[in-house]
Amino acid sequence: MNRAADGAGPSGGIQGRIKRLIIDENLEPGAPLPTEVELVQRLGVSRNSVREALKALQAVGIVEVRHGFGTFVGSMSLEPFVEALTFRTVLGQRQGRQSLLELLELREAVEAGLVRRVVGRIPEDDLTRLRHLVGVMRQDAESPEGHARTDREFHVTLYQALDNPLLSEVLDAFWDALHQVSGDLAQPHRPSETWREHQEILKAVRAGDASRAEDAVRRHFDDIRARLTRTAAAG
Amino acid sequence: MNRAADGAGPSGGIQGRIKRLIIDENLEPGAPLPTEVELVQRLGVSRNSVREALKALQAVGIVEVRHGFGTFVGSMSLEPFVEALTFRTVLGQRQGRQSLLELLELREAVEAGLVRRVVGRIPEDDLTRLRHLVGVMRQDAESPEGHARTDREFHVTLYQALDNPLLSEVLDAFWDALHQVSGDLAQPHRPSETWREHQEILKAVRAGDASRAEDAVRRHFDDIRARLTRTAAAG
DNA sequence: AGAGGTCCAACGTCCTACGTCCTATGTCCT
DNA sequence: AGGACATAGGACGTAGGACGTTGGACCTCT
Structure with a gap:
């Protein structure tokens, strides 16, 4: 009570x-x-x-x-929630819990399920935008700051077609929390070959293949997990 | 900034x-x-x-x-988030936005995607528990209060196998928010035939049929949507 | 009419005092 | 000895007043 x-x-x-x-x-x-x-x-x-x-x-x-x-x-955005979740995750990580991994796999579980639904429903404009974003990632693959914003926009744009503003906000909140936690715990990573994974997602979505899209998303998160578990060891 | x-x-x-x-x-x-x-x-x-x-x-x-x-x-639970989301949804609804529908379809989109993943991974204990819960729903289908708790536990138990405490918390938070908003905006509904929908979900999950499980979840939310849009009209 | 400065309503911080609640301690009774 | 009860103290809760700081609004001067 x-x-x-x-x-x-x-x-x-x-x-x-x-x-x-x-x-x-x-x-x-x-x-x-x-x-x-x-x-x-x-x-x-x-x-x-x-x-x-x-x-x-x-x-x-x-x-x-x-x-x-x-x-x-107030605007009642999810930003306060993001901050609290970030804090909670950082603290949990310091206390031996796998909270960072949990947060990552929360995103994976949700987005992998959603991407199936979005297949075949993305309007042409969004597809164009997504293709452009992949190109940007490929170009300046060395700027950690710019890469983050591009990655964020990719994920947001990808699920825009689900036509649910609240859902978009929630996904963005999870992205933001993970981003902030990564910034607090790990060293800034080299974007490396991330653009390829995004391209795979985009290709699968364009091809209308739900299962392939889901796999592509999971591979993307596998890569993030690999980077994170590597650098978070020195937390 | x-x-x-x-x-x-x-x-x-x-x-x-x-x-x-x-x-x-x-x-x-x-x-x-x-x-x-x-x-x-x-x-x-x-x-x-x-x-x-x-x-x-x-x-x-x-x-x-x-x-x-x-x-x-503090415990850093998601309860404050639930309260804020509830308030925001109630307020949005009063101002002509479809915020209640958004919240419902957020749950639908996420859970429909997740149930595919959980198929074939639920341990026998949980399945037994789920079967029991369906039975309970069928029995006291007239108690609005008891039904809510049973429904909540069903959804929590269903996704327990995903083995992500944070994910479980988030799903529960969404459930709670929707429940509170419904309580604030609509009259308490008669649980009616909800137990059948849960049974369908359970059967599909037991059968190992991902697509059928997803459909069952969507049908369940369709029913909720029907009830909600009916009673929320008099908001 | 526009640029600049002034005014002041409204929030930000601080201080002090007193009320209320909870826990822990100790006493008394059984 | 063990437990119920009374007590005392620490810590949070509320109140009221004073002063500082900010930023939009208004007025003035050019």
Whole structure:
């Protein structure tokens, strides 16, 4: 029964009452919230309590506070979740758990299953874009920074055809978390031959072969796993 | 560049410094953190600031505060994420977006892909348990509360064989979010014939037929979608 | 009309005091 | 001796006030 202790539902909790205020007034992301002082008056608590509640809501993206300007309804992106997952994974890794591997294989399991579905459904524009991205990877295969962004866009674009913005966000969140953890634990790797694996995925998807696409994705993650387990040993 | 504004990495931010403290001292979940007063001294800031930082970290599960006892390293479960996702979905739904449908189809897309993989890998114990759960669903098909818990355990048990605790947690988080949103937006439904769908999934999995299992999962979600779109219209 | 500076509402930090809760310790009873 | 109960202390929770800092809005001057 930590419902009250944590997010504090619509019960007496300050956070819950602010959340309820957003719901009741149907405020969209970006809409202004009452000022801290107004909330103090409305909720009948001290400014300290109001600020702590806002800070907690800000931490999960429900509220956005802009210094000297006001408080607003937040974007509620998955970024706070990514940060927490990153932290948790880094900490777990330091404590002997295989949390990095778990995160990687979470991505593998999900994406390998999804790629089957996306086969044959990718519009021509996206295919063109994917082909272009593979080309970019092949070209500047030496820039770790640029490669990351390209790799990210490839994965995002690949699953765009599933036509589910939330799904895309979630996949991107997992990508981001893995990326950040890798950056914290391992040395920046040489992109090496990664572009080939992406090309294989793209070819299989274009060919309309679901099983081959799934295999290609798994091979891609096999390669990442190899690199990661190699460098993470010196964690 | 909202890294500093949000979680505040190891930069000057108080949150970041507390997170760094956990990492540096390699504290496991449940381990005690310095008291607020000690943190005040260590970090050289006021108690207010310390408390706000702790509140933010608590909101994402990194820290757990127990009234009158102390602050501890949190469990870092996905529960805060579930709550945020729930809130976001409810709010989005009220604002005309199809966020509930998105959440449902996120689960469908992911689980339909995963069930193919789990085919033929479920140990006998789990299969027995799954069969039992289907039986339970069939029996007390009238208790909405009990049915929810059984349904949840079915899905958790089904994907247990993938042997990835993080994946299980994520799937459970999605289940939980959808469940909470449904509770907030729709009337409690009559479990009706859901048990049959679960039985179909189980039979396909036992038969080792990946495609049939995927279809069974999709049919299951089709049914949920039908119920949801029917009752959510009166939101 | 545009560039610049000023004003001020609103958030950020700090300090102090007091209330509340939980645990641990110790006592008393059985 | 062992357990139930009362107590004391530490630690978090809330409150109120004061001052610093920021950034958008408005006004002025050119």
